[in-house]
Amino acid sequence: MxxxxxxxxxxxxxxxxxxxxxxxxxxxxxxxxxxxxxxxxxxxxxxxxxxxxxxxxxxxxxxxxxxxxxxxxxxxxxxxxxxxxxxxxxxxxxxxxxxxxxxxxxxxxxxxxxxxxxxxxxxxxxxxxxxxxxxxxxxxxxxxxxxxxxxxxxxxxxxxxxxxxxxxxxxxxxxxxSPAPDTSAIYITEIDKARLKSLIQFEQSSDIFQLEHEIERAVVVDPRQVAEDVVTMNSKALLQVDDEEVEVSLVYPEDADDRAGKLSVYSDIGTAILGYKEGDAFNWRIPHRTCHIRIGKVLYQPEAAGDFHL
CATH class of the missing domain: 3.40.630.30 (Gcn5-related N-acetyltransferase (GNAT))
Incomplete structure (x- = not known):
């Protein structure tokens, strides 16, 4: 199945x-x-x-x-x-x-x-x-x-x-x-959207349009009503990237630390996983190749834990 x-x-x-x-x-x-x-x-x-x-x-x-x-x-x-x-x-x-x-x-x-x-x-x-x-x-x-x-x-x-x-x-x-029929819906909290949009205004990176696209297409939800299996900002999740299982945290750029598995939302995989939920799988282009990503499990979500200050 x-x-x-x-x-x-x-x-x-x-x-x-x-x-x-x-x-x-x-x-x-x-x-x-x-x-x-x-x-x-x-x-x-x-x-x-x-x-x-x-x-x-x-x-x-x-x-x-x-x-x-x-x-x-x-x-x-x-x-x-x-x-x-x-x-x-x-x-x-x-x-x-x-x-x-x-x-x-x-x-x-x-x-x-x-x-x-x-x-x-x-x-x-x-x-x-x-x-x-x-x-x-x-x-x-x-x-x-x-x-x-x-x-x-x-x-x-x-x-x-x-x-x-x-x-x-x-x-x-x-x-x-009118989302494309062959794309999965993604979800973003009102607070995460406001923070990310204000960050994007000052970002000069050439690939930031990918994140802007994901934010614009996302279904916006109240932080207290977001499903607990959605990858929100500061969530920790278990991913399947091609044949490799990795544990990552999705963080704001200033908190990024690749060695500790803290992926900036500006990074390729960070942008890719924002808003998806457990079980979702999709293709995403990273430099020089397409990878296949599956959200295995959301291990920690600030909203589900009541950590609304994060």
């Missing part, structure tokens, strides 16, 4: 900014497939650019070349296989998203919708866009459907292009009111 919240085969995408030479070769393969490039307006230009980069630049990492004029991300599935790419181009307060699932074998697996969610997270919480725009060919039914299901609204249309848009206010509202 599977534990609560386990949907380990659910669609999962992580967007990674590092572009390797191997990634560039994979991109070239995708862009040689007419079914992939049919609706991609600048596919010939992109193919030529990648070909020139590979031919002229003998470097293993090509990230800086792909980020000229925008931000480029490889999309990986839960097995850390590259399945597509996302490009985000900021134009004033607005941002435009180009999304391609490159391997035809992955079409129909709802990876596009997952990639759109990750792209929105970056556009609104990291790049601070006011509006995210997707320009899609009207015959590209699969892509139109994925963006509309993700909450985008049709803004304008011509025989050659449909322009869909999502405003930041709508994004934040949908994040709270």
């Amino acid at each position: 599977k534990p609560n919240g386990v949907k380990m085969n659910k669609p999962f995408i992580s967007l990674c900014p590092e572009i390797t030479r191997a990634n560039a070769l994979t991109l070239m393969d995708w862009l040689e497939d007419e079914d992939v490039t049919r609706y991609l307006s600048d596919s010939r230009h992109v193919s030529r650019f990648i070909e020139q980069v590979i031919g002229r630049v003998q470097l293993p990492i090509l990230t800086h070349l792909f980020n000229q004029g925008g931000r480029f991300f490889m999309a990986y599935d839960r097995h850390d296989e590259p399945v597509g790419f996302v490009r985000l181009v900021k134009k004033g307060p607005d941002c435009e998203m180009v999304l391609v699932i490159g391997d035809r074998e992955n079409w129909g697996r709802k990876l596009g919708a997952s990639a759109i969610r990750e792209g929105m997270k970056l556009a609104f919480l990291d790049m601070r866009a006011d509006k995210l725009i997707a320009k899609i060919h009207p015959d590209n039914a699969r892509s139109l459907k994925a963006f509309l299901r993700s909450g985008f609204l049709l803004e304008s249309e011509t025989p050659a292009m449909h322009s869909l848009a999502m405003a930041s206010e709508r994004y934040l509202r949908l994040l709270r009111e």
Whole structure:
């Protein structure tokens, strides 16, 4: 029997900014497939650019070349296989998203919708866009459907292009009111949310948007009514991270001590476990790979113990 919240085969995408030479070769393969490039307006230009980069630049990492004029991300599935790419181009307060699932074998697996969610997270919480725009060919039914299901609204249309848009206010509202069907709900106390939001305002870390996303999507509860099996701030929990069992405490950054198992809420695993409950299992991207996390047991929770001062 599977534990609560386990949907380990659910669609999962992580967007990674590092572009390797191997990634560039994979991109070239995708862009040689007419079914992939049919609706991609600048596919010939992109193919030529990648070909020139590979031919002229003998470097293993090509990230800086792909980020000229925008931000480029490889999309990986839960097995850390590259399945597509996302490009985000900021134009004033607005941002435009180009999304391609490159391997035809992955079409129909709802990876596009997952990639759109990750792209929105970056556009609104990291790049601070006011509006995210997707320009899609009207015959590209699969892509139109994925963006509309993700909450985008049709803004304008011509025989050659449909322009869909999502405003930041709508994004934040949908994040709270209409959670993605393949994600588990998480819970945060009113006090923890207020403390964390005030901390985030002064944090410069490039990955803080992940924590902000989790706080924004969480169900907010009264500290005296939070279930005792939820990982709140200053909780101690037994985790299964891939094949390893670890005991950790989730703490504020100033109390962090990795050697003592005190994980900052800013850390990869710290951000990941906030708000989940016993039995929940999910995939989470940490540097260079995806890990599988299961909340085995909450050993101590301040609210359950009556320690509301923590």
